[in-house]
Amino acid sequence: MPPAVPSPILRRRRLGTELRRLREAAGLTGDQVIERIGWASASKLSRLENGRSRPDPDDVRDLLVLYGAAGELHEELLGIAQEAGDMRGWLRNFPVMTQQQRGFAELEAGCAEISEYNPVIVPGLLQTPGYARHRIISAAQVAEEAGDPETGEDPETEVRARQARQSLLTRSPDAPRYTAVLEDAALGRRAGPPEVLHEQILHLCELAMLPNVTLHLLLRDTRIADWYLPPTAFSVYRFADPLDPETLAIEGGFTDVMSTEVTALNRYKVAFEWLCSAALSASDTLSWLIEATGRLTDTAPESTVAFGPAAAPVQRRRESGRLTTDR
Numbered sequence: 384m385p386p387a388v389p390s391p392i393l394r395r396r397r398l399g400t401e402l403r404r405l406r407e408a409a410g411l412t413g414d415q416v417i418e419r420i421g422w423a424s425a426s427k428l429s430r431l432e433n434g435r436s437r438p439d440p441d442d443v444r445d446l447l448v449l450y451g452a453a454g455e456l457h458e459e460l461l462g463i464a465q466e467a468g469d470m471r472g473w474l475r476n477f478p479v480m481t482q483q484q485r486g487f488a489e490l491e492a493g494c495a496e497i498s499e500y501n502p503v504i505v506p507g508l509l510q511t512p513g514y515a516r517h518r519i520i521s522a523a524q525v526a527e528e529a530g531d532p533e534t535g536e537d538p539e540t541e542v543r544a545r546q547a548r549q550s551l552l553t554r555s556p557d558a559p560r561y562t563a564v565l566e567d568a569a570l571g572r573r574a575g576p577p578e579v580l581h582e583q584i585l586h587l588c589e590l591a592m593l594p595n596v597t598l599h600l601l602l603r604d605t606r607i608a609d610w611y612l613p614p615t616a617f618s619v620y621r622f623a624d625p626l627d628p629e630t631l632a633i634e635g636g637f638t639d640v641m642s643t644e645v646t647a648l649n650r651y652k653v654a655f656e657w658l659c660s661a662a663l664s665a666s667d668t669l670s671w672l673i674e675a676t677g678r679l680t681d682t683a684p685e686s687t688v689a690f691g692p693a694a695a696p697v698q699r700r701r702e703s704g705r706l707t708t709d710r
Contacts, residue, residue, distance in 0.1 A: 392489045394467035395434035396643065397627050399442070401460055403432040420445050438464045484544040486639065490630055491551055494559040495623040498655050500618040501634070505569045508549050508561065509598075511577040511586045515545045522614040552596060557623075562597040564658040570675065583678040584672050591669045599662035599670055607661040618652050 404414060413428050422428070422442075430436035431443075443464040446459050473634065491497065499506045505514060519541045552561055570580060591598045607613070616634040628643040633649055642648070664669060 391437075391467050392434070392625055393438075393493060393622065394463050395438065396436060397434075397624070398460065398463045398467050399432045399540060400628065401436040401463075402443070402446055402450075405447070405452055405651075407434075409450045411449075416446070416449065437468045439661070440468070447623055459700060484541065484548060486641070487632070488544075488548050489561075490618075490632060490641070491548060492618050493622050493624070493627070494551070494620050496560040496621040497561045497562070497618060499561075499616075499618040500565075500613060500655060500658055501569065502566050503568050503574075503611065504616070505565055505574075505583060505587070506563050506618075507545050507562060508552060509565075509590060510545060510549075511540050512546065512584045514575060514583040515542050517575045517579060541615040544672050552590065552593065555698075558593075558595045560595050560597075562598045562659070564601055564655070566601045566661050577679050581676060584679065586677050588669065588672045588676065591665065591672065598668050598672075599659055599665065600686070601658060601662040605661050608657045609656055611654070612660065613654055617654075619652060619655065621647065637705045 406413075411419075414425070416428055417425055427436075427442075431438055431446075440461060443508045444459060447453075447460060452460065453600065481588060491508075497508075500507070504518060507515070510518070519538045552558055568574075572580075572586060574580060576582070587598060590596050601607075617632075618632040620632070622629070629646050629648055631642045631644075633642070633651075634639040662668070
C-alpha cells in the first residue's frame with residue numbers, strides 16, 4: 384500500500400517556497416544570487432524557486448550557505464531536497480501508475496484532506512473497476528476519432544492505476560479526510576449499463592460508511608446559493624505538513640490545470656461550501672444510494688430508470704442558518 388508521504392513534486396514546491404523566502408529575507412535579488420554562486424544559467428534559480436526542476440543537493444547546500452541558513456533548518460531543507468529528487472524511489476510504490484494517473488497520485492500522496500466536486504462523473508477515487516473502464520475506453524475512443532496518436536495506455540493498466548490510487552482512502556492509521564459532492568447525473572442511465580451502475584452505487588454505499596469519507600449528492604434541480612452554477616469539476620488538496628501549499632486541480636475534460644494561487648483556491652473553497660450546503664446531507668445521501676440499488680435491482684436493463692428528483696427523498700439544504708425542504 385502506498386505510504387502517506389509527500390511526492391517528489393510536492394517536495395519541490397515546498398523547497399522552492401522556502402528558498403524564495405530565505406533569499407528575500409537575505410535581501411538578495413535573483414541576479415545577485417546567480418552572480419555570487421557563479422551559476423551559468425539565469426533561469427536555474429527561477430526553476431528551483433518555482434518547483435519546476437529536480438534539485439541538486441549540492442546546489443541547495445550552496446544556496447543555504449549564501450542565505451545564512453544553519454542548524455535544524457539547514458538539515459531539514461537538505462532532507463526535503465533529497466526527497467524532491469527521489470522520483471524513482473517514490474514511483475516504486477505505484478508499479479502500474481500511468482502518466483495521467485501519476486499527476487493525481489502525486490497530489491494525493493501525503494494529503495490530510497481532499498475535497499472534490501464533479502458534475503457528470505463519479506470522482507476517480509470512488510470509481511469501481513467497471514465504471515472506470517467505461518470512462519477510460521470511451522475517452523480513448525474520442526482520442527482515436529480525433530486522430531490523436533497518443534491514445535493512452537492499455538485500459539486495464541489505467542484501471543489498475545486508478546485502483547492503486549484508491550488505496551489511500553482505506554490506509555491505516557492516517558487515511559485522509561475525504562469529502563465529495565457528486566451529482567445524480569454521474570449515476571444516471573448514460574453512465575453505463577445497469578449492472579455497472581448497481582456495482583458502483585453499492586461501492587459508494589460502502590465508502591460512505593467509512594469514518595474518513597463524506598459523500599454528498601447534489602440533485603439536478605437543486606438551487607445553489609443565489610443561482611450559482613459551478614463552471615467545472617475541481618479538487619482541493621490540503622497536506623499533512625501545514626507548510627506544504629494547498630493545491631487546486633481543475634478538470635477540463637481533456638486538460639487538467641494545477642494551481643497553488645491563493646485567490647483561485649479561496650474562490651473554489653467557497654464554491655465547495657455552497658455545494659455541500661445545497662446537496663443532500665451525508666445521511667440522506669446514503670439513504671438515496673441504498674434506495675437506488677433497489678430500483679436498479681428491480682428494473683430490467685432496457686428500462687433503466689433515470690435517477691432524479693422524482694425518485695429521490697425530500698432534500699434538505701441550508702439557507703439563512705435554517706434547514707428548509709426543497710425538491
